[in-house]
Amino acid sequence: MKGAIGIDLGGTHIVFSVINPIGKQITTMTLPTQAHKGGKHVLRNILTGIEQLIRKTPIPKKQIIGIGLGTPGAVDRQGTLIGGAQNLPGWEGTNIYRPVQNKFNLRIVASNDATIAALGEARFGAGKGKTNVVMITLGTGIGGGIVINNKVYRGTHDMAGEVGHMTIIMHGRRCSCGKKGCFETYASATGIVRTAQDFIAAYPKYNSSLLLNKLKSGESLSSRLIYFCAAEGDSLSLRITEQTAEYLGIGIGNLLNILSPDIFIIGGGVTNAGDFLLKPARRYIKANTWNMIFNRTKVVFAKLGDQAGVVGAATLAFDTFN
């Protein structure tokens, strides 16, 4: 049986997995990223991980057709990080392909992590059997990936799917990218906290609220806490989640209008809110999507959880080298 190595490089951990052609993870292991030690050290950890994985897995090395790697940022054709990986200092400018090829004599392909996660979900997760798939990952920021005719669309410079920086509010919130009004300043986990801060500041002082009580008792403001309080019926939290759903509806609606895929997948930690997120979001997606498209497009949650990245990475290796 053939296999491909998938690698998902995150800010805190690197996941390595040997995966077979039908998306099954044969051998999986994790190493810390140690991002604070700099780009060279991260690369060394990647090489160490590949070495250990090849030693561990029952798939013989000559059956491994290549390596796929998902990383924050964008990667050029020669395998060099060309930017956009703020949480990995010193990672920009690193060439990934050469050291891997030299050390293991294996072919490697790398791309943006959200793009690669979309490929994983499209092929083996919520988008299985679908031709055109768009996925967004709601985390600290918002990443996006586009699969067209069953193939990942990376854009000319591996930068397609930067949906988190779509402007949804003119003259809106300042984003870390330097722009204003970016989708991710409203609908990510940090976006909902910013919305909560606005709502709390405007909330009548004499009104009580479960959320405010929790904050007073020392809990910190997070998307998780807001959805917990909303589930308990707290009206302040419900208004915050409703507003967040509207922002989410604008961003998703825009993507549907532009790309009209078979299926739209929402992934990332924020989806733990479940129906509390998806139900109101659906109303606002409808309000922001051309009705001919809305009526024909499924919007669902991701299925592979935090394994979408590593599965997608191996899938990209199969697609590229098979």
Added chain:
Amino acid sequence: MKGAIGIDLGGTHIVFSVINPIGKQITTMTLPTQAHKGGKHVLRNILTGIEQLIRKTPIPKKQIIGIGLGTPGAVDRQGTLIGGAQNLPGWEGTNIYRPVQNKFNLRIVASNDATIAALGEARFGAGKGKTNVVMITLGTGIGGGIVINNKVYRGTHDMAGEVGHMTIIMHGRRCSCGKKGCFETYASATGIVRTAQDFIAAYPKYNSSLLLNKLKSGESLSSRLIYFCAAEGDSLSLRITEQTAEYLGIGIGNLLNILSPDIFIIGGGVTNAGDFLLKPARRYIKANTWNMIFNRTKVVFAKLGDQAGVVGAATLAFDTFN
């Protein structure tokens, strides 16, 4: 020499052309659409046009590999108009493929007109030699087309590229599609007129303005008049064009963030405003695009003018049947 027939079905005219594999129009003719006479009559005019074109052109019929047709709205795999062609009453529900195949024994493929125009511009116009191309057409509304890996991307239901209905202003202007805040209510030829109406209503009564004088003397408010007055230095008109450029920058920026193409093409009648449109628009595109993408993407005007549709239609026939 081989040829393909391109047909561009518009609200008032139908353009027919035999085109060779390098995009040259060998024989071109035009018939009125007669949209008010209903869908069946429009179809009859298309059949008549094909018949006349085949008779006129020096390319022998057996050298014609097929027919491509661009139409308002969306077309399903069987060649039936499934909607979105408001300016052609009774056209929805019409099957185009069967009567054409029966009458001429030629294969035919049809798709949305803006999608097809983008293919024409990508292959033989402003996008020549580029792999990934996005185009918008600024007219009464805003249409869009996406070319990925040199092939037109139609979306799952021929509805990709409905960029005119992207929401750029939350709770914004009411659109004829039923949504609010659609890109085309702000940046199309009718959008700029709506913006002008807002600015005129808020303009101090005692101030003079070339635009207001023209309107008082009986000229009607149009994008053309506004750009004319702006070119004359009229400050009211300059403010209207500046605001329109900002709206345009949001929509185009969003498309660049999502699709990161090699080149972005702006077409349609509004581009006659030339640098008066493009110069301020560029500033706002920059303000609304992730800088890594903006620095790598060209934004240019279309080159084929009103022939993009017919050239694109023949190109789709070559791509589909060759």
